[in-house]
Amino acid sequence: MNTEKTSNPYRLYLVTDDQQDLDTLKNVVSEAVAGGVTMVQVREKHGDVRAFIERAKAVKMILAGTGVPLIINDRVDVALAVDADGVHLGQSDMPADIARDLIGPDKLLGLSIETEAQLEEADNLPVDYLGLSAIFATPTKTNTKKEWGIEGLRKAVEQSGYPIVAIGGINTSNLDEVMATRLAGVALVSAICHAESPKRAAEEILAQMNRTD
Amino acid sequence: MNTEKTSNPYRLYLVTDDQQDLDTLKNVVSEAVAGGVTMVQVREKHGDVRAFIERAKAVKMILAGTGVPLIINDRVDVALAVDADGVHLGQSDMPADIARDLIGPDKLLGLSIETEAQLEEADNLPVDYLGLSAIFATPTKTNTKKEWGIEGLRKAVEQSGYPIVAIGGINTSNLDEVMATRLAGVALVSAICHAESPKRAAEEILAQMNRTD
Numbered sequence: 001m002n003t004e005k006t007s008n009p010y011r012l013y014l015v016t017d018d019q020q021d022l023d024t025l026k027n028v029v030s031e032a033v034a035g036g037v038t039m040v041q042v043r044e045k046h047g048d049v050r051a052f053i054e055r056a057k058a059v060k061m062i063l064a065g066t067g068v069p070l071i072i073n074d075r076v077d078v079a080l081a082v083d084a085d086g087v088h089l090g091q092s093d094m095p096a097d098i099a100r101d102l103i104g105p106d107k108l109l110g111l112s113i114e115t116e117a118q119l120e121e122a123d124n125l126p127v128d129y130l131g132l133s134a135i136f137a138t139p140t141k142t143n144t145k146k147e148w149g150i151e152g153l154r155k156a157v158e159q160s161g162y163p164i165v166a167i168g169g170i171n172t173s174n175l176d177e178v179m180a181t182r183l184a185g186v187a188l189v190s191a192i193c194h195a196e197s198p199k200r201a202a203e204e205i206l207a208q209m210n211r212t213d
Numbered sequence: 214m215n216t217e218k219t220s221n222p223y224r225l226y227l228v229t230d231d232q233q234d235l236d237t238l239k240n241v242v243s244e245a246v247a248g249g250v251t252m253v254q255v256r257e258k259h260g261d262v263r264a265f266i267e268r269a270k271a272v273k274m275i276l277a278g279t280g281v282p283l284i285i286n287d288r289v290d291v292a293l294a295v296d297a298d299g300v301h302l303g304q305s306d307m308p309a310d311i312a313r314d315l316i317g318p319d320k321l322l323g324l325s326i327e328t329e330a331q332l333e334e335a336d337n338l339p340v341d342y343l344g345l346s347a348i349f350a351t352p353t354k355t356n357t358k359k360e361w362g363i364e365g366l367r368k369a370v371e372q373s374g375y376p377i378v379a380i381g382g383i384n385t386s387n388l389d390e391v392m393a394t395r396l397a398g399v400a401l402v403s404a405i406c407h408a409e410s411p412k413r414a415a416e417e418i419l420a421q422m423n424r425t426d
Contacts, residue, residue, distance in 0.1 A: 048305035048306070049287070049305065049306050049307050050305055050306070050307070050308060053307065053308070053311070074262070075288075075290060076290035076293075076294075077288065077289035077290035077293070077307060077312075077315060078307075080289075080290070080315055081289075081307065081311045081314075081315060092261035092262065092263055093261070093262050093263070094262050094263070094266065094290060094291075094294065095263060095266070098266070098294045099290075101294075102290060102293055102294065
């Protein structure tokens with residue numbers, strides 16, 4: 001695996017928008033990687049599996065040789081099919097221990113956390129990182145149970161032994177206070193996928209992160 | 214694998230109804246196996262993956278030691294997670310060659326066929342059997358492209374080198390003409406799952422099949 005865990009792959013984590021067509025997806029990922037994103041998750045909630053595989057393969061080709069890991073949302077079989085670097089699971093997806101058995105010990109395994117109970121339960125699961133969702137209200141996901149807010153995020157980072165990635169409603173206007181919680185990284189959909197220049201958006205976010213470190 | 218291919222596992226193929234709750238599912242499968250069904254496919258189109266795995270595991274326990282293979286619809290990862298005997302793919306599911314790579318050479322792989330073009334294309338795919346869908350109009354699946362009818366089924370059986378399983382609207386009233394096409398077997402949802410006694414339904418269908426052989 002090409003993950004370079006030492007360089008913190010979680011710092012700026014791009015999650016793709018399944019509403020964007022294949023050409024737009026490829027353009028967004030290419031630009032975002034040029035702009036410095038450190039990990040890419042392909043998330044497909046509405047398409048069929050063939051389209052999911054096609055899109056994952058396209059992203060994998062863009063990431064080849066960059067050292068940026070490719071993570072597949074939910075579908076362990078798609079991750080295996082494209083030999084991705086990892087899988088990200090939601091709470092109603094495959095249980096983490098089964099997914100770990102299927103992908104093996106060397107792949108990255110992430111888990112979405114929406115409640116304090118899930119955060120505690122994760123202590124005993126074979127995962128590599130947690131995605132705290134959602135930090136703020138967001139139009140991308142409307143089915144989340146709560147919003148963590150800055151204080152909830154800060155407590156979770158203190159409480160958990162895992163790298164914490166924050167997702168949901170994060171943008172340049174709230175990035176400073178998000179980074180101040182000392183989390184491992186932020187995951188973004190809209191702020192990069194819907195930017196006029198995904199490359200410049202990634203660069204600006206990273207520059208802002210570096211100023212607050 | 215416990216498949217006993219020599220005894221034709223396709224003869225009476227039960228496909229579960231994902232609208233039935235877990236207890237009903239277990240009862241239907243237990244009765245259907247007692248009644249003589251030769252293969253069981255767990256199909257879940259609406260539930261989440263955790264529920265799918267739970268239901269597949271429950272069916273696997275019922276089938277243990279019976280020699281009746283367990284087939285998982287669509288989700289190769291679920292099939293791997295429960296170590297099922299095979300996978301059944303639709304045309305928008307994972308491509309058959311990728312699924313074959315993931316499940317290995319010894320598992321059963323089935324593919325739904327809805328058009329003549331798909332029937333021809335299947336000649337070059339690493340599958341074990343084809344499910345011709347739908348033979349007649351059916352309330353279970355409303356998104357099928359056409360109905361094959363008896364003549365279409367007969368031609369497909371003659372044309373294809375694979376065992377053909379017919380699915381969609383088959384019941385005791387049309388079973389004789391379906392069997393007369395010399396197909397490998399019939400797949401049933403409603404005729405068994407919604408029967409007052411799934412055991413007696415399976416027994417009666419098999420008895421009718423035996424009379425027409």
